[in-house]
Amino acid sequence: MSGRTPSLTPPDDAARPVRHPEAPAPGELLGAHYEHCFGCGHGQPHGLHLEARAGDDPDAVAITAEFTVKPEHQGAPGLAHGGVLATALDETLGSLNWLLRVIAVTGRLETDFVRPVPVGTVLHLDAEVTAVAGRKIYSTATGRIGGPDGPVAVRADALFIEVKVDHFIENGRPEEIKAAMDDPDQVRRARAFEVNP
Numbered sequence: 674m675s676g677r678t679p680s681l682t683p684p685d686d687a688a689r690p691v692r693h694p695e696a697p698a699p700g701e702l703l704g705a706h707y708e709h710c711f712g713c714g715h716g717q718p719h720g721l722h723l724e725a726r727a728g729d730d731p732d733a734v735a736i737t738a739e740f741t742v743k744p745e746h747q748g749a750p751g752l753a754h755g756g757v758l759a760t761a762l763d764e765t766l767g768s769l770n771w772l773l774r775v776i777a778v779t780g781r782l783e784t785d786f787v788r789p790v791p792v793g794t795v796l797h798l799d800a801e802v803t804a805v806a807g808r809k810i811y812s813t814a815t816g817r818i819g820g821p822d823g824p825v826a827v828r829a830d831a832l833f834i835e836v837k838v839d840h841f842i843e844n845g846r847p848e849e850i851k852a853a854m855d856d857p858d859q860v861r862r863a864r865a866f867e868v869n870p
């Protein structure tokens with residue numbers, strides 16, 4: 674992580690991340706954490722519809738994901754907007770917390786844009802948690818074009834902070850919070866994560 678701000682470097686006493694015993698199996702699709710999420714929600718017409726899978730190595734807290742750049746994601750003519758690419762990285766990194774069974778939000782995200790990403794490209798993302806220190810989860814991601822082993826187009830390092838369900842209840846707009854809390858699957862999933870160590 675050379676060149677990163679100090680807050681993205683785990684402290685010396687940080688722990689190795691441990692995949693939760695009930696985490697999705699290697700290769701399993703994670704699905705959307707919230708139907709209207711801009712990153713992964715199936716019910717979000719303007720979203721990225723990013724699809725993430727649990728990584729193949731059972732000892733790593735890692736995932737892979739794919740996102741197809743559409744015309745509505747342009748910044749410059751024919752090229753993906755940088756903010757959209759940062760969102761894809763953020764969403765991929767956020768999905769890692771599913772394997773820890775921890776609810777967490779992005780505290781810090783540092784992104785390198787290495788190559789332009791044309792419309793129509795499939796961005797192949799992989800991400801891994803590198804360390805955990807209390808509520809702080811350190812992770813890193815890369816996005817490649819031209820195939821899963823193609824050249825790196827974007828990369829990011831991030832710090833996620835663990836929160837409780839109350840973080841969303843206290844800060845979210847009441848309409849959406851009520852709808853989410855009326856969905857028994859959403860509530861069960863969120864509360865199950867909350868009580869896990």
Ligand SMILES: CCCCCCCCCCCCCC(=O)SCCNC(=O)CCNC(=O)[C@H](O)C(C)(C)COP(=O)(O)OP(=O)(O)OC[C@H]1O[C@@H](n2cnc3c(N)ncnc32)[C@H](O)[C@@H]1OP(=O)(O)O
Pocket residue numbers: 680706707763764767776777778779780781807808809832834836838841853854859860863
């Ligand atoms: C019912 C619905 C359920 C839905 C589930 C959906 C889940 C997922 C959705 C995912 C969607 C996709 C993902 C998204 O898009 S998530 C959306 C984007 N992110 C946010 O909205 C987060 C906004 N920020 C906050 O709410 C607070 O600042 C948080 C909660 C993050 C921390 O405030 P809190 O008061 O709780 O904690 P603290 O201030 O005592 O800090 C604790 C520790 O962390 C360190 N620190 C903090 N910030 C930074 C920073 N920027 N750089 C470096 N370090 C930082 C801090 O120094 C301290 O360290 P230490 O002193 O302990 O060593």
